[in-house]
Amino acid sequence: MKWKSKDYCRKNTDPKLRGAFLELVKCSLGTVTCLDPVYFNWMEEKDWDSLFRLVQKHSVTGICFPVIELLPIGLRPPSVIYLKWFGQVQYIKATSFRMREVLHEVNQRLEPLGVFPVLMKGLGIACWYPNPSLRMAGDIDLYIPRDYNEVIDYVEAWGFLMTYMPNHDKVEYKGVCIELHHQLIRFPIATDWKLEVAVVSDGFADYRIPDADTNALLLLTHAAKHLIGPGVGIRHLCDWAVFLRHNHQVVNFEKLWKELEHLGLKRFAIEFTALAYDCFQVDCPAILPWCAASDERLKQRLLDDIIERGDCGRQNMEWRRKCKWFAYYITLTVRLLKFRVYCPKYMNKVAWHRVVGRMKFVFRGDPFGSSLKYTRQRK
Structure with missing residues (x-):
């Protein structure tokens, strides 16, 4: 699948198209059992093509594909788009199955060493979707809780190429990208948050994931970081919505709120949660105080940015591939100023850590900070 720059920068999505898109996503999360035909009875082939591109853009x-069958036959997409959509869904299923096989093999290789990786985001969050195999995941994120450098040496011994990066390292294994993290909550503001491990199942296997409190913090900090750079995609909002629906009874919201206050993410968490409640009808009494504190103007601005800009990091990857580091840092600076109101304490840290601090990589000819020496010294 080829992504062109015009797909990233599409502006001013038609309000009717936006309504159809949100209705489709809401139904795909199991919030409602049927699609409202009012959102789709105006659509022609070109409109379905635009909707399909929007669905692709947000991963x-x-x-979204299974819920199309809930529409009356006369309102469904044209056969050309339907078949294209069907083909991509088959690819997503196959990729999801292969990633689960690779994760199982990686665990089997590391567990005899006494290392038990913790699955972050992705496949772990997919367990709470109606059909876990349809939730797209670009890679496998694993937190290595101990002996990180020794694990890296061991993985290298498998004979696969390791890519070293400042915040994590990654390896391509059997066609699957695996990101290895030495920090679970990577944030420029120090936190002494303690991890506990939980186990979930998606019918294929059991997975070690962070406990509910840690997972909530991880999802919110991850989305906040995306807000600054590549943009928050609707999939991030979906992940938060399905997580809340299945875990709201076990999350300690008082503890979570105190940590968000420490990290300077209160406003972002309020507006992001209010969007999940409004757009996807998340039935969770514990978040009602958060939603009541929402600012309608800030909430709408965040939703607009999610719809128009959010692309789950593809633009960053395109800039990296083409070495357009100047465009990357200029865009980062503009977004720091535009969205500072959502998390000012975090933005101030990022302004130094990611804009000023990373310029040293630019001047040494390594604008995105890939460095074996840097990786080895960070333990």
């Missing part, structure tokens, strides 16, 4: 191609 919800898989989860």
